[in-house]
Amino acid sequence: MISVGMIIFVLALVCCAFATAGYLLSLSVKKIGLAKVSTWILAIGFLFLSLNLLGAAIQSAGWDNFGSRHFLSIYAWAIAGIYLGLQFKTKTRLLGAFIAPFILLFLIAAAGQGADKNLVPPQWQGWLTTSHLVLAIAGESLFVLASAAGAMFMIQNSLLKHKKPGKLGRLLPSLSDLDRINHLGLLWGFPLLTLGMIGGAAYAAFVWGNLWAYDSKVIWSLAVWVIYGFLLHQRLAIGWKGIRMASWSCAVFALFLLSALVIRFCFSTVHNFI
Numbered sequence: 001m002i003s004v005g006m007i008i009f010v011l012a013l014v015c016c017a018f019a020t021a022g023y024l025l026s027l028s029v030k031k032i033g034l035a036k037v038s039t040w041i042l043a044i045g046f047l048f049l050s051l052n053l054l055g056a057a058i059q060s061a062g063w064d065n066f067g068s069r070h071f072l073s074i075y076a077w078a079i080a081g082i083y084l085g086l087q088f089k090t091k092t093r094l095l096g097a098f099i100a101p102f103i104l105l106f107l108i109a110a111a112g113q114g115a116d117k118n119l120v121p122p123q124w125q126g127w128l129t130t131s132h133l134v135l136a137i138a139g140e141s142l143f144v145l146a147s148a149a150g151a152m153f154m155i156q157n158s159l160l161k162h163k164k165p166g167k168l169g170r171l172l173p174s175l176s177d178l179d180r181i182n183h184l185g186l187l188w189g190f191p192l193l194t195l196g197m198i199g200g201a202a203y204a205a206f207v208w209g210n211l212w213a214y215d216s217k218v219i220w221s222l223a224v225w226v227i228y229g230f231l232l233h234q235r236l237a238i239g240w241k242g243i244r245m246a247s248w249s250c251a252v253f254a255l256f257l258l259s260a261l262v263i264r265f266c267f268s269t270v271h272n273f274i
Contacts, residue, residue: 009052015041023097030168030171046081073107073110075137079144094171132199136200136221139193149179154243156175175242179245190228193228
């Protein structure tokens with residue numbers, strides 16, 4: 001028998017699929033109205049996903065039954081929530097054409113995972129683990145947003161550079177709005193990821209007896225932190241912005257996304273519960 005939680009999850013997945021299709025169709029036919037409707041569909045999907053995660057949290061004792069499906073759903077939930085909150089303020093509707101596919105991919109991956117597989121082994125559970133995961137997910141979600149804004153910035157910049165913006169160029173967000181979103185993604189994502197890593201290091205110090213675990217996922221996270229820290233420094237101290245920052249954000253995100261997949265499937269890690 002299908003559980004209520006599973007039904008709500010499927011509704012969230014369906015809403016996200018329709019929203020993604022609507023955003024991409026809006027970009028294709030150059031109609032902003034479709035993007036506006038898709039935004040509300042995505043908001044409904046976000047609500048269903050919130051209910052699904054809330055129900056899972058109520059039913060679980062700590063993290064005991066918070067499975068891999070829910071973990072991937074948290075990524076989708078965080079990206080959707082941050083995007084919706086930001087775009088309702090900036091009205092960058094068509095940015096959803098770049099964001100919604102990421103959300104959908106996380107939900108599709110979540111659908112293939114067992115809800116009964118523990119996210120965190122019982123012996124590792126605690127408030128430090130919780131803070132480590134939540135802060136790291138929030139930081140990485142903001143990097144997704146920054147990279148999506150960077151990719152759209154590059155498209156809009158190319159249209160304007162060749163002086164052929166056409167109808168698509170008029171529908172896309174302004175370069176200043178996209179650059180601002182890229183800036184906010186880095187500005188807030190880096191300190192959140194930093195706090196998440198501090199939580200993980202503190203846990204390692206108290207439970208494992210050392211601050212540094214020679215683990216492929218830990219090394220990957222440190223590399224992400226260093227390079228995004230470099231980008232933020234270049235933006236704030238040197239004044240990098242515009243096309244330079246947009247292209248760097250996209251390149252760095254693509255590199256780390258690829259390396260994350262390689263680490264997940266080709267290397268052993270103590271984070272294999274993810």
